[in-house]
Amino acid sequence: MATWAERLAGIRGVLLDISGVLYDSGAGGGTPIPGSVQAVARLKRSRLKVGFCTNESQKSRGALVRELQALGFDISENEVTAPAPAACRLLRERGLRPHLLVHPGVLSEFEHIDTSNPNCVLMADAVEGFSYQNMNRAFRVLMGLERPVLISLGRGRYYKETSGLMLDVGAYTKALEYACGLKAEVVGKPEPEFFKLALQELGLEAHQALMVGDDLVGDVGGAQRCGLRALQVRTGKFRPSDEQHPEVRADGYVDNLAEAVGLLLQHGDQ
């Protein structure tokens, strides 16, 4: 395998996944991953550009940033690319009025969106909102539409909370896809459009940027398909079997964000 210096040559900025890289979410605001608060601070002091790219759809971007700030992270709202604001743009562009299957914590992102007489279903990580009744309601809206449109904020399989691994929105998206015989449009990682948006906000080309994430398929595979390089951290939802995945191979595996940042500052272009 190539040396770290070769693997990190030409990197001018990083995109950091949030959940599982900066912190593990959970009751009472979650817990920072050891070394991550300092690692973000080191990056911010370096010449590298720093952006955050998350599929978090359980809470608004503002609430997420406040939670992270309370844990000591140097982060602001305009540095975060999140799916709910991106989805709102898409809804407006296409004149879509969604039936929302989302967590109450993210509703504020949609307060200026027309939800009367819905002509699509938008689903996000609704957590307890994924009841049979709510899934059935969304199913019936879709079955009642002549041209059903299902929009999903991410299609993650699961994520880690302090209490353990939790089913993510992707599993429920798959359920509605199977029931209605359709394919959802995904806003979030691993969609190329979403990485492009994050790069645009960072002001870099794909080949100049490095993604750091705990999700091999969503973060690493998605970023690589878009032309970025990507590292997987062994925190969050990482499982040892990820390193033998048949299709996706990260540009490197590191124990945590602190190690990734150490390598970048040592070997990356300064």
Add this chain to the structure above:
Amino acid sequence: MAARRALKAVLVDLNGTLHIEDAAVPGAQEALKRLRGTSVMIRFVTNTTKESKQDLLERLKKLDFDISEDEIFTSLTAARNLVEQKQVRPMLLVDDRALPDFKGLQTNDPNAVVVGLAPEHFHYQVLNQAFRLLLDGVPLIAIHKARYYKRKDGLALGPGPFVTALEYATDTKATVVGKPEKTFFLEALRGTGCEPEEAVMIGDDCRDDVGGAQNIGMLGILVKTGKYQVADEEKIDPPPYLTCESFPHAVDHILQHLL
């Protein structure tokens, strides 16, 4: 496929073939008696996710069918057999009415997940429990994978979407146990000691009854009752061995040509 041999077993579907909801197919009780007058063994096979054998039996008795409990083989029986073969302790996501068919199985500290049609269990907390078990590598058994079904108040999600959700999240494949799976028919025949080439299946569902049975080398007879729609017999290739009006006609054919 082995050469066809003398007929020794007849598998019969229930709803749509012997009866339609709470009404017997005209002449079906009589026809069953005639079939019992021969030496063939009879099994009644059905995809059910809610009704236990006892429920089915009570309905059949009310309609004057002469059937005993050990002749009935359902997708719930198939799931139970698989659980017993694998010697696992299932987390049962099935309707409460189906629980009698799983009586006696150990279910504490589960190391398998069985999914039927159970809207009351299909919500976040319970699915998350099932998901965590599956991620540890325990088997996922699906009674069937129907997308949706019709309720009095409209369409409602079936077990299929939730099975698919668990499959996707854990990157595994469920073992489906109901018709038209090969193992379903093989299991139903197991108790008779007959080979598929010695058996015939009678049902109203061209794909699930007839196609499934013919896939393992049985003969399939399609009856034009229950869910049968015109031209259903053209849905499978090879076509049904025989398509006829109803169960009594199927029995007549067996008596005249297959014995």
